[in-house]
Amino acid sequence: MLIERLAGAGKIAAEIDMTMQMDGGGSIVAWLKAAGVENVFSVSGGPINSIYRACAKQGLPLIHARHEAAACFMAESASRVTGKAGCAVVTLGPGVTNAVTPSLVATMAGTPMIIIGAHSGTRSFERGAGMSYDVLPVMKGVTKWAARCIDANRLAEYLDIAWRKMWAGRPGPVFLEVPTDILSGAVDAASGLPTLSAPPAPSRPGVSVSDAEAIRAACKAARRPLLLLGDETFWDRSGRIQEVVDKHGLPFSTLRLARGIVDETQERYAGPGYAACNGTLRRALAEADCILLVGHHFEFDLEFGDSLGAGTRVIQVASDTELLHRNHRADLAIAASPSSFFAVLADAPAMQPDEAWVSSILADWAAEWESQRGEGDNTGIHPIAAVDAVTDAAPDTTIFVSSHGNVDFWADARLKFSRPGRYLRAGQSGSLGAEVPYGAGASFADPQAPVIVFVGDGGVGFHVSELDTAERYGRAFIIVVLDDQKWGAISLPQHQSFGETYQMDLPRRDWTKVAEGLGGNGYFCRDPQSIGEAIKAAIAAGKPAIVQVPVRSVISPYMAYIS
Structure with missing residues (x-):
């Protein structure tokens, strides 16, 4: 009997008996294990039973969620925590269309995710089979790549293509559709079995000699520098970022997936790279004479670069050339990996920033949000206090x-x-509904870490049933419902504009009993002390939980600014 150990992403624990007859589902699962996929998130569907069986036989954990959108959000959140590709498997027709919004979120976030969707058998193509619909045009619009495989012996080849497409340039989701008869069809042992080794990791270009010289020259002249750390620093990590911050005395902000890529509790942190909720960042963008934008582009969170000062020089570094110059032309645009850029900067002569300006920026950020703090009233405590x-x-x-x-x-x-990997937010797309599945997915990706979801009494209703998913698999996460009894993000600006609101109020529901009904714990808290006690109790209990907190309905600086 030939037993071959898979080696995906450096380690695969299970073994596959290669003398056993393998079908298309088995070939897919063998490939996923080799690629280092740690969990498959799914919702019940008859056409994908061969994948379910293969997961059980080959030892790839299968997580059965309550909704396909939630399953895909879980897969994406696992990727954001681990830095590896997430995976979801959905049934045909509406199963696939339920995956559209998570695919859009992953595309806009730059998150690698493999979605495998079923289709009716090839003999019933174009005959109106039950649940059958041509979803490829839809999925092509919300993923980096979408295709259909109609040969079981080519499944591994198609997955290799998907892997390359997923990681090329800026990462993102890919979709492979497989008819049910191909999933259950036999794979030819001579030609159709997957190569039992990890797909090759993406390579990223280094900084050229001439670009390194230009970087050193630009940094030498800078007196008011600002470092912006973007998404690609999460996928291409450098241990020298802290060294660069310390050596050059750089104030820095972190964007999206880069949150936590360098310690944000240190004094050089100038707040999140999120201009609408960070007035200090808006000031810094206008006043800086040199902006180092690494692994990102000038998108919405940076106001598309529109607020930069007229004399500001921009050094932009990204592996994906499509991001360079996007929305704002850079003075020095470098197609290179962030890690190679930080290697150059770490070895460059120390910059000489204007310490008075740097100190002023950092002091502004420290004071900015303290001034927003408010007290409670009869409607609840201030959101910041919660x-x-x-x-x-x-x-x-x-x-x-x-x-x-x-x-x-x-x-x-x-x-x-x-x-x-400690901060998950679907803000790139502005999508509500991802929060609870993100919490569930994170609990599978890192079972040892406490997971806490902040959500309003509107957003919690989308996928609260996924508390049950976590409980069934012995996982735990905590949903903190900040309950102001309305769709606050729309209601408060609506009232500012028109003096009235339109169907924006929500009755106070007992979300603690919802948690208990789904197998978890519920806590209702009206003051900071009881909130802290509830969080500690929920973590100690090790069960899914909801902590419901009545809060004042006060407009956030973000909503006030953009409205």
Whole structure:
């Protein structure tokens, strides 16, 4: 009997008996294991039973969620935590269309994710089979690559293509559709079995000699430098970022996936790279004479570069040339990996920043959000007080999730991270509904870390049933419902504009009983002390939980600014 050990992403624990007849589903699962996929997230579907069986036989954990959108959000959040590709498997027709929004979120976030979708058998193509629909045009619009494989012996080849497409340039989701008869069809042992080794890792270009000279010259002249750390620094990590910050005395902000890539609790941190909720960053963008934009482009969170000063020089570094000069022309645009850029900067002569300006920027950020703090009233405590009570009670290993509601914008700027993969937010797309599945997915990706989700009483309703998913698999995460009894992100600006609101109010529901009904624990808290006690109790209990907190309905600086 030939037993071959898979080696995917450096380690694969299970063994496959290669003399056993393998079908298409088995070939897919063998390939996923070799690629280092750690969990498959899915929702029940008859056409994908061969993949389910293969997961059980080959030892690849299968997580059965309550909704396909939630399953895909879980896969994406696992990728954001681990730095590896996530994977979801969905059934045909509406199963695939339920994956559209998570695919859009992953595309806009630059998150690598493999989605495998079923289709009706090839003999029933174009005959109106049950649940059958041509979803490829839809999926091509929300992923980096979407294709259909109709030969079981080519499944591994198609997955190799998907892997290359997924990682090329800026990462993103890919979709492979497989008809049910191909999933259950036999694979030819001579030609159709996957290569049992990890697909090759993507390579990233280094900084050229001439670009290195230009970097050193530009940095030597800078007196008001600002370092912006973007998404690619998460996928291409450098241990020298802290060395660069210390050596050159750089104030820095972190964007999106880069949150925690360097310790945000240190004094040089100038707040999140999120201009709408960071007035200090808006000032720094206008006043800096040199901006080092690494692994990112001037997108919405940076106001598309429109607020930069007229004399500001921009050094932009990204492996994906499509990002270079996007929305704002860089003075020095370098197609290179962030790690190679930091190697050049770490070895360059120390910059001489204007310390008075740097100190002023850092002092502004320290004072900015303290001035926003408010007291409670008969409707609840201030959102900042609630957020602070949660973070004060949580250990520094905690993974935090927020989204795109008014309460989330209060949370974003209060959170600080000292390690990567601790901050998950679907803000790139502005999508509500990702928060709870993100929390569930993070609990599978890092079972040892506490996971806390901030969400309003509107957003929690999308996928609260995924508390059950976590409980069924012995995982735990905590949903903190900041309850202001309305769709606050829309209601508050609506009232400012028109003096009235339109169907924006929500009755106070007992979310603690919802948690208990789904197998978890519920806590209702009206003050910071009880919030802290509830968070500690929920973590100690090791069960999914909801902590419901009535909060004042006050517009966040973000919503006030963009409205």
